[in-house]
Amino acid sequence: MYKLMDQYLKNDTFSIQKNIVDHSEYTLARSRFRFDDFEAYQATAYSVRDRLIERWNDTHSLMREKDPKRIYYLSMEFLMGRSLLNSIVNIGVKGQYADALKQLGFDLEILVEQERDAALGNGGLGRLAACFLDSLATLDYPAWGYGLRYEYGMFRQTIQDGFQLEHPDYWLNFGNPWEIQRVHTTYPVKFYGHVDEIQENNKKTYIWTPGETVEAVAYDNPIPGYGTKNTINLRLWAAKPSGELELDSFSTGDYVNAVLSKQRAETISSILYPDDRTYQGKELRLKQQVFLVSASLQDVVRRYKDFHSDFAAFPQKVAFQLNDTHPIIGVAELMRILLDEEKLDWVKSWEITTKVFSFTNHAILPEALEKWPLELLENLLPRHLQIIYRINFYFMEEMKKKFGDDLVRLSRLSIIEEGEKKNVRMANLALVSCHTVNGVSKSHFEFIKSSLFKDFHDMWPHKFQCKTNGVTQRRWMACSNPDLSQLITKWLGTEAWLKELDLLLGLRLHANDYNLQEQWMKVRRSNKSRLAAYIQIISGAKVNVDAMFDVQIKRIHEYKRQFLNVIGIIHRYDCIKNMTAEDRKKVVPRVCILGGKAPPGYENAKRIIKLIHAVGDKLNNDPDVGDLLKLIFIPDYNVSMAELVIPASDISQHLSTAGSEACGTGNMKFAMNGCLIVGTKDGSNVEIQEELGSENMFLFGPSAEDIPELRTEQKDFQPVLEFRRVVGMIRKGVFGNAEYFQPLCDTIDGAGDDYYLLGHDFPSYLEAQAAVDKAFVDKKRWAEMSILSTAGCGQFSTDRTIREYAEEIWNVEPLRHS
Template sequence: MSETSTPGPGHLQLKHHYLGLDPASLKQSLANHLAYTVAKDPLTATERDWFTVTAHALRDRLIERWMETTRTYYRRDAKRVYYLSMEFLLGRALTNSALNMGVHDECCQVLAELGLSLEAIRETESDAALGNGGLGRLAACLLDSMATLRLPGYGYGIRYEYGMFNQHIRDGWQVEHPENWLRYGNPWEFPRPEVLYPVQFGGRVVEYTDAAGRFTSRWVDAETVMAMAYDTPIPGFGTNTVNNLRLWTAKSSRELDLRYFNEGDYIQAVADKNSSENLSRVLYPNDATICGRELRLKQEYFFVAATVQDILRRYLSAHADLRGLPEKVAIHLNDTHPALAIAELMRLLLDQHQLDWAAAWEITVATFSYTNHTLLPEALETWPAPMLERLLPRHLAIIHEINRRFLEQVRHRHPGDMERLRRVSLVAEGDPKRVRMAHLAIVGSHAVNGVAELHSQLLRERVFADFEALYPGRITNITNGITQRRWINQANPALAQVLNAYIGRGWVSDLDRLGELEALADDHAFQAAFAAAKHSNKQRLAGLIRQHLGQEVDPESLFDVQVKRIHEYKRQLLNVLQIITRYNRIRRHPETGWVPRTVIIAGKAAPGYRLAKLIIKLVNDVADVVNNDPAVSDRLRVVFIPNYDVTTAADIIPAADLSEQISTAGTEASGTGNMKLALNGAVTLGTLDGANIEIRAAVGAENFIEFGLDVERAAALAGGGHDPSALAAADGELLEVLEMIGGGYFSPGAPERFRPLLARLLEEGDPYLVLADYRAYLEAQERADVEFRQAQRWNRMAILNVARMGRFSSDRTVREYAERIWGVAPAPHD
């Protein structure tokens, strides 16, 4: 619903009347949209046309509930939470909307009567390319849960015209192609050309004393870009609540410069317009260059500047006193990317609304909260002060003033402790000085949370120990969660049908109901139904692999899955070492009764991350050798599935038998892929890292295959307590594998290709302890083989994984945020 003004007595009062959800009403809507939206008749309509028609029919029904939801929030003057995130990986919306609205079966029925298939139609829908990995998938889950729990929740982000990239594999290498997800339009979004805000860059700051004797700052001579809103409805499950995701696109503050155009310089005429609109063109520009880093910073400010203006506009439409803002508004920062919102709110309160510093700061801290998503020091975002000074001079001045006042408080508490001041300062010394965005987010928020118990503990004890001492209790834990609506009900209909038949549909809105499966773990009929669902998912994935990659895999084999962003700390390289070791063992002892295994790896590497891209090449080179060796190919297959996204995840995860969660202990904040895989009946093979620890505690140690160093031992070794070269020399199998990689066994035409990976392991200290965990990892894989051979035992383990995953619902996560951090309550309507 467009919100350019507040509903009131002078507004048109719409009747509370919803379009029907019955087959006849849906069929009439399809006919109307076929004629009046796509202007086709059934003889000429394509599957894409039918997707558009079906989407609009569902959208009509969402709009009615969306408008009533918005009216309810205004009518109740409800406190609202605004979730700011650079990523929202929503996936496809057609099936999700139909399921959440309770009309999936009716849609299937109506389309079947027309000789159509909902499954075929949905394949024409593009994934919304608004994210890269777990950050965006988490944000999407939380929006789903907010709407399902009927909480007044809004998402805010950027409407990227192109996603990160489409990943193609050419000769084993990752090749990036534009991800033009909007090529055919997006029927779910609503452009709001009337919702337009100026966003400034550059210029200078003028300081003066106004007529009232008040010291004042004014930002002048800045370049202006306009932010225009696009709204997307987010439906809850089994409720009429439909919340809003508002995404910003950049528009030039001036259109074509006709002076240049009329002089014949057409390129210059559009140069300024294109430069402005590049802000929302692509997700995560390559930050390997100064221009790329500058564009990234401008993106972050662009979206928070528009968002904070929009939030204040909405608040002031119904309230006069900004001191009451924290009572009606909660702004949540999903990682540090939106942290400039703290400085932006301060700027607006000080410069536009003339509040004094103390009042503005009190409002800001009470309004903001922040989720940290990383333990890696190199991943904690910082920005060069000179870049901020050039692009956002007023904000840098505000950050310096926040820092000055903050450090003064620290001096009072710890006089003479210069080292502590250096550690906690919002500005890190160096050439150049850099602004620490996590420090800004912590100091400027009333609550900070980690996303798993171990992660939050390490934040308090190690990463932000100084802040924990300064603000006891500010850093808390809220473990991540996932939505079962997307990750079983939609992604795994085979399992959903089994669950519905045995325990009813209550689990879709209350995941704790899965606990009822425990009593069925040894029931032969249920075990058979559960196993049949898994096998059908494996057959489906095998068919997709055959169709798209031309490779044959055996659905009877153990499907061993590692799907996540390619990064050294996630240790896909450790998995590759294990694959090669298994390959060598099978060749050496072909008579052994090997458990047939299909290893499935998927994930994107950042375009500028050379080693991650080299790992992808190694996976594909190893797969080429293994899959073409007749001595092992019936017992070991390796498949790299390209372009991992939400839809691909929904194809892979329901088919997984074994979930690889093998990050170095102390590096993964939480993970949500680990939750999705366990929820779909995969047994986790993992380290005690992130949420793995809580998953293990929930499902039982006997249903979790643990291996590797714990956090304390890993920290000790990473600090220089091990010699990776000595480890390799002392382990014959490991040494053989490394020599095969380094000697060109998998790259005969380029024997030096993988030397950088070996140098990372042997000469640069093996920072992620791949070699240190190698032997324990092999032993864990052997345990997985032993368990998988016992079909009934494995099936029971898988069932208990599903049964005990109730607490990992994003519904629980959102309830904790609402009660402990945001202070928001449900605002239902009929």
């Protein structure tokens, strides 16, 4: 049984130092007296990893002893960011490490910066998966994450002449101290080939002879919980060529080419697909999905069989959560394993399968629901396609009984999309085979029930649940905003809020207290100075720390409407230009900060980036404007950048057209750090407002229900003069590049129908911005609003979200170390 005393590594200064220095000498083969910051980071990371491994091993011993029901989170993306600071905060040794390093002549803050982000995800969905792991570990759930160990993560963004350039993110170049390669934990994953049907003792069996077999090798990444010994595992799979050469290769005598073709197998896990919303038809993407689920399911089945001789208890021991449609092929894979390898019959296999999978949808756009061309599946996964056909056959039989000859409905429900080119609809496969389907905010839940999956909801309302997202306060407050966190702890008299975020409510009592307000704003100002220093390094611009820092950082997408923000900035610029010197004195100075990556193939998103730069060049150098308005683009936005920017923001903008953001989690990170939200009535903005009160937020524009009608009215809609004037300025070339910006302008006037309703929302957006300016001037009121913003965020911890999943979907219990 696990006990604290069993811990072999001690956390006093000397033990930590010795451990670090030993790693410098014996792991890195550097001298014990001379190593630089990067080497010190590596040695420190190895020493922290040692501590994680102890906890990890103890956690797994306990799991083996108790054999609880485990949760397996299957996701193509885990946007982890850096690990060093998060690990030492979670295991409670940050102070000890800072001291130990200081005495060795190193600064923890500098070492933390040496680490490359693990950017194995695009955005919200991937970051949510990372926050979930933190909460699962913290809440003592027996959980595993399963994903892919991409060698190239999310591309690195640089800017040249205002244009985005994409560079490969070979993040493993300098090694990754956090992972543990498990050379013996490997599984074959099969592709292509053919299936033979054999009659055996009156029973048909299917033998799949693959055309290609790729080996999946496990890399384990320990994930420590906060304030607990529980340390869970993120197992990432890397593709390696399988050791054996097929006989054919020998017989052709082409040994070298045979080896080289094996080598190509490694490409399966080499690159993260950048978000292009649809991956349909990309064979490598489907191969990646199969690779992830096949290796993971084989691993889970093996672990289960260590304890059980038959599959009767499988649903009592295993819960799979499918992160969006990407891992849904896992349903067919589990059926294949149970039928073909474990020799269970169809009825039993189906009963088990439908009890273990649940599915989360993360998108509004129907195009984001993956469909795979039937031909592709037939070629790549012949056995899986047979299984999908059979699932669909039984499902359609059931539906025919229900809906008779309502062929239109039947064709909508079918897993197979008919047409000239047939497709397999992965979401339909999920809806048929998962016991639960969940949306990620209240509004998104309403949308999937009433629109996206309406047919299925009409039949099986009991399958549908709402699980509003959250974020982990350990990373997004304790690690990234340590001074504010300390202040909160001081005023609440406890640090228990790091595990029970509801306790932040206690700040309401003090929101009006001058002392807290003063200390609060002091911390915020020092965070702003840190960001200002960074801005100066990257852009040379000196920004005024007392100006309002107005931030929009997220993936660049038309629906997120960074364009609306830029139009607002141009309008502000135009107003300042046309003011008298006297009036200029009344302007509230702003530093507008934007950041985000455009999907590589998304031209209009790239145009938005260029426009931000073009406008910035103009107004940042205009002496009429001076410090009243600055526009800064921070390149290469990633998790670490967000950790720097969020604590330094006064307001943040979340402008998606109502009804288009499934949830949004950036807004939660900002709000809990005391940054006020300017946003539309979309996704979680609405839920945040319910908690914070409308007086502490700046929501504007129509509600999601009004949008369809507004869209139909677009033909006759004439935007306000101010809006047209700004678009005219862009078109006329006030910011140069007139021709390049035309297609962007066309989306909102002229040929375009302004699908995202920028013109419609512009007047209410300006009103919201005017209210922001007014509020900012009243320093006392602003401080109070900022404190109340943090105080109201208790609901938005992934701890709450994970508890809901555990209790209402997975039916799992925490397993605590005694």
